Amino acid sequence: MSKKGVLLVNLGTPDSPEVKDVKKYLDQFLMDGRVIDIPKFNRTLLVKGIIVPFRSLKTSKLYKEIWDEKGSPLLYYSKIQTQLVQEKLGDDYQVELAMRYQNPSIESALERLKAGLVESIKVIPMFPQYASASTGSVMQLVMELVSKWQTIPPISFVNSFHDNNLMLEVFAENATKHQPETYDHVLFSFHGLPERQLLKCDHTGNYCLKNDDCCETLNDTNKFCYSAQGHHTASLIAAKLGLSKDKYTVCFQSRLGKEPWVQPYTTDVLKKLAAEGKKRLLVFSPAFVADCLETLYEITVEYHEEFKALGGEHVQLVESLNDHPKFIEALVELAKN
Template sequence: MGKKGVLLVNLGTPDSPEVKDVRKYLDQFLMDERVIDINAFKRTLLVKSIIVPFRSPKTSKLYKEIWDENGSPLLYYSKIQAALVQEKLGDEYHVELAMRYQNPSIQSALDKMKAGLVESIKVIPLFPQYASASTGSVIQSVMEIVSKWTTIPSVSFVNSFHDNELMLEVFAENARKYQPETYDHVLFSFHGLPERQLLKCDHTGNYCLKKDNCCDTLNDTNKFCYSAQGHDTARLLAEKLNVSKENYTVCFQSRLGKEPWVQPYTTDVLKKLAAEGKKRLLVFSPAFVADCLETLYEITVEYHEEFKALGGEHVQLVESLNDHPKFIDALVELAVS
């Protein structure tokens, strides 16, 4: 019998922090119809004429702040994750790592599996909460590539793992060393999305953003909603850490453009907490399984400095899952389930 394929896919990273490579990365990323889900002509005009030319030099500077001797932290930890999963699964499995944007590409990873004559492929998008712009994009890309093969093996996907017990325990372990009870407030800061993308996930058309706190409880209507899954992740983590509902806030970072994105925005929450006299904040970013630009710079540097300027004292990031053994066990469980 052939080997069973396991494809781990993360979002992506530039090949280097130089402007030319950042430009290539942003162009591929933002031209994805699921990321900027507007008319193709408008998307092309917006991305190629405005966003990429203006953002590339600025984003390049940010990547240079987090790039180290291992290169991109996201790629570095993703490679370790894939290697450790392969080691755990053994010779009966063929594990490959891919990035949705840039390298290693999904095409190259699938080509290796095809050449390896795998009998099946389990695709694990490395995004705990489902979003069309992340998990959905990975699934679409894999299906488009494999659909062109003459012989198509059994292919299955992990839709989300926002409530995975081992994943939650790693975040909780990482937080306990900072003694959460000594902080004034806890933030669960997720990557943002335009509100329109949440609305598209509501197939009833009469639930999402139609009533207050529609994301607070996961149910049959919002079970594929990124925000609702995020709120559920936060609730489960808060329970593990004995953090009361009054002492934590779910918020969303990395807004792009002026249209409404999922709220509350992390920057607005920082202002509110500073105005209330809060001084020390403990911040999780549970949408990421490896530390990256959004955690190592946006939270650790930008939000820390912003909060201090508002009168606060400290913003402490809870590091991501990275190469924690329990997260590797979680990935192995997802691979074989």
Template sequence: MSKQGVLLVNLGTPDSPSVKDVRRYLDEFLMDERVIDISQLGRTLLVKGIIVPFRGPKSAKTYQKIWTDKGSPLMYYSEIMRDELQNRLGGGYQVELGMRYQNPSIESALNKLKEGGVKNIRVIALFPQYASATTGSVHQKVMEIVSKWQAIPDISFINSFHNDPDMISVFAENGRKHDLETYDHYLFSFHGLPQRQLIKGDDSKKHCLQSSDCCSVLTDTNKFCYSAQCHDTARLIAESLNIPRDKYTVTFQSRLGKEPWAQPYTSEVVHNLAKNGTKRLLVFSPAFVADCLETIYEIAEEYDLEFKELGGEKVQLVESLNTHPVWIGVLEKLATQTV
């Protein structure tokens, strides 16, 4: 009997922390038209002429700080997710892992599913909140590849799972490990996006950034808005932990360039809190299902150091979903539910 196929896709990682491999990764990542959505000429000049040559060596040093004997943390956790999900689903399924950028490629993972003769494919982009630059890019890449196949099986996509109750419970459980009452404030820090991409995603053209609180409540108008989904994820985690609204802030990190990105910026909020006397800060990062450069280094190392230099005592990162068995159960649910 034919198996059902499941394709897990994460963002990607360099093959090694060498400058050469980091530059190759950055080049593929930043040349994606959904990531830097400007003209091809402008993107080529910016990425190949400025960002990759100059940022590559700096990023390589950062990757070297988080690299382990098992390789990239993101790759390590993603491979375990694949293997654990395969164990959960059993012999009636074939689970493969692909990275949107670098290895293993989405194409190689899809080819394995094709060679396995699967009767259908469920694509799960490992990003809780939908964004064109992440989930949208994965879906586009999958469709480009399979469009060249002679026989195309049934394919279904998971758009987002930002409000999945079991996922929320894992983040909340991980937060409780840190004795919540000992912290003065809580941050929910999500990966940033340029404001222009948020605006482009507003099909109504009448809602996005038209007010200061346009993302605070998820509605039919902004249901596909990355920022609105981020706020909703944060609200659900905070409610499950009984964190009052005035005790937490939703922020965005990892911006690139000088144009405005989703705000407020995590770095600025961390600085302001320290200057205003906040001593202990607990940070959730619910845009990532696996700990990676943006969490292990940017939050746990950089923000912690900056916070202490301004008078704070501690920025504590809450670990991500990683290989938590309840999270694997969420993947099982996404793989088997009727879309």
């Protein structure tokens, strides 16, 4: 009997934390025209001439901080997620894992599905909120690769799952372990994007960033906006925890370069809260489905140290979805529906 194919795709990770592998990863990642969306000549000069040569050593050191005997946390949890989804779906499905950058590659995963003679392929980019630089990039590459096949099976994509109730429940449950009521403030810190990428998603040309609260309510105009979907995710998790709007802040981390990125920046929010006398912060990172460099180091180490230097006491990360049974159930539902 024919099987249905499921392709889970996460962002990627170097093959090792060594400089040579970090260089390969950064080069492939940052040369993606949807990640740094400027003319290719300029992008090549920037990435190959400046970013990769000067950032690889530092980034390698950061990866070594989170790498353990299991390897890359992102890859480790992605493999477990894939295995558990396969077990739940059973023999009627063939589930494959791919990374948008580095290994296992999308091309190799698609070839395995083709060799398995699957009758259809469901692609699930593992990014709760849609962004051109993440979900859009996965979709584009899958379509480019499959377009070269002589026989193209039915293919469908999950655009986003920012409001998936099971996912929201996992974040809320993980937060409850830390007793949110004992913290002075809660942050929902999403990975950042250049503002120009949000503007490109506004097909009307007259809504995005025209006022300070354009992302706070999801509507037909901003329904594919990464920031608006992020605000929506945060509000839904906050509702499950009974947090009022004055008890939490949505912010954005990991910006690169000097041009404006989505605001407020997490570092600025830390300064503001410290100045207000806040001492203990609970931080969600709901743009990721598995703990990785941006959660395990940037939040747990860098933001904790930065906040303490400003007079705060503690920054506590809410664990990501990882291998939580409810998240596996959510992926199974996305694969089936």
